[in-house]
Amino acid sequence: MRQACPVPPQPDLDPACVWVFDGAPDPPVLPWVVPPDLPPRGRSPVGAPDEPAPTCIVAVDRGLVHATALGFVPDVVVGDLDSVGRADLDRWRKARPDGLLRRHPTDKDASDLDLALEFAGTLGPDRVVVLSGGGGRLDHLLTSVLCLGRPEHARLPLTAYVGKSVVLPIAQGATRELPQLLPLLVAADAWPAAGRRQAPAILTLLAVGGPATLETSGLRWNLTADDTLPAGSSRGLSNEAAPAEPGTVAEPPRVRVLAGTVVAIASRQDARRGSRSRS
Missing domain, CATH: 3.40.50.10240 (Thiamin pyrophosphokinase, catalytic domain)
Structure with missing residues (x-):
């Protein structure tokens, strides 16, 4: 105890x-x-x-x-x-x-x-x-x-x-807009290291403590209320911000959790390593 x-x-x-x-x-x-x-x-x-x-x-x-x-x-x-x-x-x-x-x-x-x-x-x-x-x-x-x-x-x-990762927990019933992640997700020169070109960051969504139902927007691969993210599932791995249309501003990623709890993790990656694969 x-x-x-x-x-x-x-x-x-x-x-x-x-x-x-x-x-x-x-x-x-x-x-x-x-x-x-x-x-x-x-x-x-x-x-x-x-x-x-x-x-x-x-x-x-x-x-x-x-x-x-x-x-x-x-x-x-x-x-x-x-x-x-x-x-x-x-x-x-x-x-x-x-x-x-x-x-x-x-x-x-x-x-x-x-x-x-x-x-x-x-x-x-x-x-x-x-x-x-x-x-x-x-x-x-x-x-x-x-x-x-x-x-x-x-x-x-x-x-x-x-x-060099950003972690945001999102409880059931909550909606989190992630504008503070945009520099990490879409800026090619964020966190420069020794003059090397950096790839955009990746965003991973993990269900914690059980399955989660969520809706997302502003991502390359969005989830809808019809989707269930099981705990331990890799389905939410290695997402990224959807690119903006020419002449427009990128939409901030947004996550709404309908059931369960989700942890969102944005991480930097080295462009030379090619680690954006969802495999």
């Missing part, structure tokens, strides 16, 4: 835009323009998407180290802290004396990210941004992505940046 975390006095937290720094081994790279006084490794090679500045920062275990390296001081630290040293905590306490520490036992029934998202949900946030560099154990990475699709998390106004 999960052991309850004692709730200490809570500082005054502004839930307008909650950033959650995940504790994955690899540090996140912010995928948008950040203030120039931040360390170079925290800057992004692309100026999109446009995210508002955080009003509340939650660090998930090792996420405290990642956030600090990028010049941010978390308001809240959540987790069992098995990947955080005493010196890291001491520096954080000095920088944020009134910060909230929600320490959980190592033996528990939920991951640190799951617990952090539960906490973020209690704030009634207007926006939640999860920042993760990914990496590490495959089971941890899969669990983190699937965790985003839990119904209670999917109902949050949540966008996750995992490595």
Whole structure:
């Protein structure tokens, strides 16, 4: 059974835009323009998407180290802290004396990210941004992505940046327009690397926790209410934004979930690798 975390006095937290720094081994790279006084490794090679500045920062275990390296001081630290040293905590306490520490036992029934998202949900946030560099154990990475699709998390106004992918959970009854994905999906020069030409990103739709029924628009291969996307199905793999007609603006991809829960994942790819195949 999960052991309850004692709730200490809570500082005054502004839930307008909650950033959650995940504790994955690899540090996140912010995928948008950040203030120039931040360390170079925290800057992004692309100026999109446009995210508002955080009003509340939650660090998930090792996420405290990642956030600090990028010049941010978390308001809240959540987790069992098995990947955080005493010196890291001491520096954080000095920088944020009134910060909230929600320490959980190592033996528990939920991951640190799951617990952090539960906490973020209690704030009634207007926006939640999860920042993760990914990496590490495959089971941890899969669990983190699937965790985003839990119904209670999917109902949050949540966008996750995992490595160079964008992950959006979409709950039953919700419609999400994905304009922030358009630069990733259709811009040939997004995320340039060493002058190489980059292919447009791909968009994958995965049903989580059971089958899902959804309607899409603005994609090359759209789904209708007559289609069922089974859990674990590869049918939603490697979609892409529909090209705009000459002289027009591309329609933002739009996903409406009629039943079930869907996780949308937009990822970059190297044009030379030819990885756009749906096989």
